[in-house]
Amino acid sequence: MQLFLISGLSGSGKSVALKALEDSGYYCVDNLPAALLPVLVENLHQTGNTRIAVSIDVRSGDSVKQLPHYIERLKQQGIDVHLLFLDAQTDTLVKRFSETRRRHPLRNALPPAQTNEGLTLPECVQLEREMLAEISNIGHRIDTSELGANALRAWVKDFKGVDRARITLLFQSFGFKNGIPLDADLVFDVRCLPNPHYDPVLRPLTGRDAAVIEFLERNQNVQQMCEDIRSFVERWLPCFIADNRSYLTVAIGCTGGQHRSVYLVEKLARCFKLQQQVLLRHRELGNTY
Template identity: 60%
Template sequence: MQLVIVTGLSGSGKSIVLKMLEDSGYYCIDNLPATLLPQISEHLNQAQHERVAISIDTRSASLDVLPGNIRKLKDEGIEVQLLFLEANTETLVKRYSETRRRHPLSNDTSTLAESISHERHLLERLVDLGLRVDTSSLSANALRNWVKEFVTQKNGELTLLFSSFGFKYGIPLDADYVFDVRCLPNPYYDKELRPFNGRDAVICDYLNQHESVHLMYEDIRGFIERWLPSFIADNRSYLTVAIGCTGGQHRSVYLAERLAAYFGKQQHKVLVRHRTLEKG
């Protein structure tokens, strides 16, 4: 049985993810108490459900037992993947204001922002159990596509995730490492190059002409290669490397694609995301 556990901050998109998984053929359960995870998983496994998705969040008062229960299920041979969704506070406040829904931890003595901060604290211990996804700037369609990539990844070895982004939109919360490439020559200032992005040949040709671009690539590649064995030895499932330029269109996209191509050829599992391009 393949089990996907969806957790994270309220308002970060868990309902969208669960609905997408249900439409993809997963047997879905929303808001399961963490203490019941082993019993429900055993029942569903015996019922021969091949793909199951379960949502667990702060409405469950027993989050402390979740890491141990996940280890137990993995020891029993169940393929478990955990997806942790989050977003910045400004985005979450805006989403709650637009939908006029009540935050599950809100009360008469705390503001919405305070409730979000409290929930973020309660979920701290779950952040590193699986793949973190910052949905602050993601559309619903982009989130669905990212989750589809996530659930097709097999457990057992570390996945390198290269993500480009624009600093003007903020640093992504889900990055393990952030590299700033705003010092490199910027195709944006050439009006003929501006409409293209870092995946287009004309931008690649422009950037390949500059020695500083190659030096930046070699430094980032060398850093990842040097420390990747340590992350693998630490039993990490995902390592997210974020590459940022000003607008997230040209330099960061080019380097994320180039790094992904290199490590893919080295037989590593690789995913590529372009936050600003997918946002657009």
């Protein structure tokens, strides 16, 4: 049996992720109380369901804190369990709630003695983040701050398809003007390199276009930066593997996330694909490659 758990902050895209798995043939359950997870898995196992996706979050109340314990129990039973944790910047979550005029579900999840109608929306987000801190550390995190629904669906399908027995190297480009990705394990700043943005011909292109590639490959500093990052990741990757990591996200940022970071992510992915399982993300381009 394969079990995908979707968790994360309210407004981060859990419904979109769950729908993507449902479209891929998974039996899906939304907003399941964490305490009922073992019972659900046992019942579905008896009915022959082998691919299950379940969304669990703070609406479970205090039982959500026991989720790591339930996951460990299920793994001991031989069930292939994977947790996908969705996150986003606080201002992004506040904006999403403000646009939809929805009430933050945390107010309904708290016991009556703890409910505080005076909490602001940012305070609800912060409290929810604290309540889910332990869960976020045991799953694969995706920062949805700059993601549209289509991009998130593509990322979830990539996550579903990887080999869990091997570590996955995830190279991600981003623009510092939109903030550092919350899901990054290693962050490299390449804003010191020559910027194609200042060339009117190259400006509308990306780091995947031949003209930009040619421009960057002519520069010795760009090539040295690429080699230094490659050498650093190669040197320390065995330590992350020894730490039983399933994913290692290497984020490379330039100013806008269009040219330099995209070029370097593409080149580094090609270098490591010969030995490792590799995924690529270009946050500012809104696509997965």
